[in-house]
Amino acid sequence: TMGPGDYVVAVQGRTALALARRGEARVSVGADIHPLRADQRIHLAAGAPAEGPYDGAPNLVRNGDFSDGLAGWQPHDELERTPRLDRGGQREIVTTDVGGQLTTALRVSRQSLLQTHNETGVMQTIHADVAVYPEVRLSALIRVRQASLSGGGYLGTEYPAMLRLHYRDAAGNGRTWVHGFYYQNPEERPVERGSQIPRDTWVRFEVDLAELQPRPITIYALEVLGAGHDFDALITDVQLVAR
Numbered sequence: 009t010m011g012p013g014d015y016v017v018a019v020q021g022r023t024a025l026a027l028a029r030r031g032e033a034r035v036s037v038g039a040d041i042h043p044l045r046a047d048q049r050i051h052l053a054a055g056a057p058a059e060g061p062y063d064g065a066p067n068l069v070r071n072g073d074f075s076d077g078l079a080g081w082q083p084h085d086e087l088e089r090t091p092r093l094d095r096g097g098q099r100e101i102v103t104t105d106v107g108g109q110l111t112t113a114l115r116v117s118r119q120s121l122l123q124t125h126n127e128t129g130v131m132q133t134i135h136a137d138v139a140v141y142p143e144v145r146l147s148a149l150i151r152v153r154q155a156s157l158s159g160g161g162y163l164g165t166e167y168p169a170m171l172r173l174h175y176r177d178a179a180g181n182g183r184t185w186v187h188g189f190y191y192q193n194p195e196e197r198p199v200e201r202g203s204q205i206p207r208d209t210w211v212r213f214e215v216d217l218a219e220l221q222p223r224p225i226t227i228y229a230l231e232v233l234g235a236g237h238d239f240d241a242l243i244t245d246v247q248l249v250a251r
Contacts, residue, residue: 011031013033014029015031022053028049037057049064068248069132070132074101081130087124099115104244113244116234118240124237127233128235130232134227144227144248145216145250145251147214147215148171148213149244149245151210154240156239158192159193160200164197165186165201168239171186172186175224176224176226178222183224186201189203
């Protein structure tokens with residue numbers, strides 16, 4: 009039951025989400041009644057009590073802080089094809105200090121033998137319809153320890169830490185958005201898809217994907233990775249929040 013305001017009710021199979029962006033509502037499940045205020049959400053499922061209300065919109069990324077290891081994520085690896093096979097990258101879950109607190113993070117690293125291209129990271133399938141949301145904010149904590157290539161590498165696509173999003177626009181076209189992070193670029197390599205950050209320092213990155221042209225309508229997958237020859241980076245607190 010909704011009063012004057014702005015609400016989203018999203019149904020996926022036998023589950024549903026009710027989000028109050030503005031105004032107040034009541035959610036009834038049998039005899040249980042739950043008040044829902046502005047910027048609160050509640051989760052519903054067939055044959056189960058309501059969960060919530062919780063503050064804010066949900067994070068569409070599962071296990072974005074890697075506290076459950078790689079649960080919800082699939083490994084991603086890409087090696088350059090050469091006559092001699094080079095060494096691949098490594099991914100591991102580490103415990104690290106972030107602002108004085110111990111936090112789990114994904115570490116992606118590689119020490120190349122032949123100075124060839126490599127990508128190492130993880131990918132998560134999302135399949136989220138975000139057409140009705142004015143804001144779709146992607147954020148993460150990033151720390152780049154080391155990179156042998158300048159900037160984004162030779163083609164501007166080899167950053168030691170990267171976020172890569174796969175989505176479909178309103179015309180039904182499949183698109184890929186990429187953003188990387190680097191700390192040095194003495195050779196002035198392309199960096200149009202990157203941000204320069206201090207070396208070995210945690211930095212919060214945030215972008216509103218709804219401002220992309222064309223903007224995402226359906227988000228299919230998110231990749232968190234490192235790329236290049238030699239690199240070492242940490243990523244944690246990955247969030248994708250549509251509100």
